Amino acid sequence: MNxxxxxxxxxxxxxxxxxxxxxxxxxxxxxxxxxxxLSSIDIIINSNRANVITKDGIEYKCVIDFGKLPSKTxxxxxxxxxxxxxxxxxxxxxxxxxxxxxxxAALCRKSYLFLNTAPTRDxxxxxxxxxxxxxxxxxxxxxxxxxxxxxxxxxxxxGLQEDKIMILSKERRVIFIQANDDTKQIKNEQRFIFDGRxxxxxxxxxxxxxxxxxxxxxxxxxxxxxxxxxxxxDYYGNVAQYTVSILNGTSVSISxxxxxxxxxxxxxxxSHIDNPILTFVSSDENVLTVDKNGLVxxxxxxxxxxxxxxxxxxxxxxxNVTPSLVNNYTAEFIGATEIKIxxxxxxxxxxxxxxxxxxxxxxxxxxxxxxxSATNLASxxxxxxxxxxxxxxxxxxxIRLKVMNQNGLIKNEMRIKIRSLI
Numbered sequence: 001m002n003x004x005x006x007x008x009x010x011x012x013x014x015x016x017x018x019x020x021x022x023x024x025x026x027x028x029x030x031x032x033x034x035x036x037x038l039s040s041i042d043i044i045i046n047s048n049r050a051n052v053i054t055k056d057g058i059e060y061k062c063v064i065d066f067g068k069l070p071s072k073t074x075x076x077x078x079x080x081x082x083x084x085x086x087x088x089x090x091x092x093x094x095x096x097x098x099x100x101x102x103x104x105a106a107l108c109r110k111s112y113l114f115l116n117t118a119p120t121r122d123x124x125x126x127x128x129x130x131x132x133x134x135x136x137x138x139x140x141x142x143x144x145x146x147x148x149x150x151x152x153x154x155x156x157x158x159g160l161q162e163d164k165i166m167i168l169s170k171e172r173r174v175i176f177i178q179a180n181d182d183t184k185q186i187k188n189e190q191r192f193i194f195d196g197r198x199x200x201x202x203x204x205x206x207x208x209x210x211x212x213x214x215x216x217x218x219x220x221x222x223x224x225x226x227x228x229x230x231x232x233x234d235y236y237g238n239v240a241q242y243t244v245s246i247l248n249g250t251s252v253s254i255s256x257x258x259x260x261x262x263x264x265x266x267x268x269x270x271s272h273i274d275n276p277i278l279t280f281v282s283s284d285e286n287v288l289t290v291d292k293n294g295l296v297x298x299x300x301x302x303x304x305x306x307x308x309x310x311x312x313x314x315x316x317x318x319x320n321v322t323p324s325l326v327n328n329y330t331a332e333f334i335g336a337t338e339i340k341i342x343x344x345x346x347x348x349x350x351x352x353x354x355x356x357x358x359x360x361x362x363x364x365x366x367x368x369x370x371x372x373s374a375t376n377l378a379s380x381x382x383x384x385x386x387x388x389x390x391x392x393x394x395x396x397x398x399i400r401l402k403v404m405n406q407n408g409l410i411k412n413e414m415r416i417k418i419r420s421l422i
Contacts, residue, residue, distance in 0.1 A: 097210025143240025171218035191233035257324040262294035331412035369398035
C-alpha cells in the first residue's frame with residue numbers, strides 16, 4: 001500500500017458522504033490484485049474525512065462509526081445507545097480501558113472509555129468506545145483527590161431519566177472505569193457521590209484487562225464527612241491539607257563563594273511528615289543550582305527563586321547571590337600618644353573587617369622604638385580583651401604598643417612618647 005494507491009479512491013470519501021459500498025468493492029478488487037491489500041479503512045484514514053481522538057493530550061487519526069457494529073459484541077441495551085465503533089492504527093497502541101476525547105458532529109467534546117479492542121486486518125484495531133456518563137471522585141490513601149470517568153453497564157430494569165444517569169428499582173448501578181494504579185486502590189464499601197446521591201461499592205471485578213467493573217448501591221449521605229458541592233464522599237477529615245515551609249525564610253542572600261542548605265518542613269493537617277520526597281527547582285540555573293537534597297550552589301552574581309514542591313503544594317524562597325568580599329582587617333587604637341614619666345594611660349582597641357566592627361580578643365605587648373627590642377621605659381600593668389593600661393617609668397623616650405587578635409591576622413602598633421612632667 002502507498003499513498004498514490006490510496007489517492008485513486010479518495011474521491012469516494014472526500015467532499016461528501018461515505019460511499020461505503022463503492023469503497024469496499026474497490027478495496028476488495030485492489031486487495032485481490034496486490035498483496036498489500038488496500039482496505040477501505042486505509043482510504044478513509046488517509047483522507048480529509050478521517051476522525052481524530054485525543055489520548056493523553058496527543059491527537060490520533062482514526063475512523064469512527066464506519067459500517068455496522070459486529071453482532072457478537074455483548075453490549076447491553078443502554079450501551080448500544082451510547083457506543084461508537086472506532087478503527088485505529090495498531091501502531092498507535094490503543095487498548096481496552098483507554099480514556100479518549102472526541103469532538104462529535106455537534107462540536108461537543110466528550111470523554112469515552114474503550115470497552116473492548118480487537119485486531120482486524122491490515123494492521124488496524126477495531127474498538128468499542130462508550131461515552132462517559134459521569135466522573136467518580138474520591139480521596140486516596142494519601143489524601144489526594146482522584147477522578148476518573150465512568151460508563152454505565154446496566155440499568156437493572158429502568159431506563160434513563162432526563163438530566164439523570166439512571167434510576168433503578170433496586171437502587172444499584174453497575175459501571176466500568178479504567179484500571180490504573182489509582183483505581184485499583186478502590187475497595188468494597190468505599191463511597192462515591194454522583195447523580196445527586198451517595199453510593200457504596202458492594203462488588204469489585206477486575207477480571208477484564210484494562211477495566212474495573214464496580215457494582216454500587218445507593219446509601220445515605222454523611223453530612224459530617226461528605227462534600228456535596230465537590231461531589232466527594234468521605235471528604236472531610238481525609239482530604240490532605242499539605243503545607244510546605246522553607247525554614248530559611250522567604251528571602252536570603254549568600255555570596256557567590258558560599259552554599260546554602262535549605263531546610264524544609266512538610267505537614268499534613270498540622271502533623272509533621274517524616275522524610276518527604278521533595279522536588280527543588282531553580283528559576284535560573286545560570287545564577288544558582290539546587291540538588292535533590294536542597295543544597296544551593298551559586299554559579300554567578302544575580303538572583304533567582306527556588307521552588308520546593310511536595311505533591312501538589314509548593315513554597316518559594318528568593319535567593320540573592322552577592323559578590324564575595326575580600327577580607328580587609330584593621331585594628332584601631334584609642335588613647336593618648338604621650339605619657340608623662342611615672343604616670344599611666346589606658347588604651348582601647350577595636351577590630352574591623354571592611355570597616356565593620358567585629359568581636360575579637362586583643363593581645364597587647366610593648367617594645368622599644370625600633371619595633372623589635374625589649375624596652376624598660378614602660379610596662380603593661382593590666383589588660384583585658386579590649387584594653388590595656390601602660391605605666392611609664394622615669395626615663396623619657398619612645399615606645400611602641402603592639403596589638404593583635406587571637407589568630408594573629410589583625411595587627412597594629414602605636415608609637416607613644418614618654419615625656420617629662422614639665
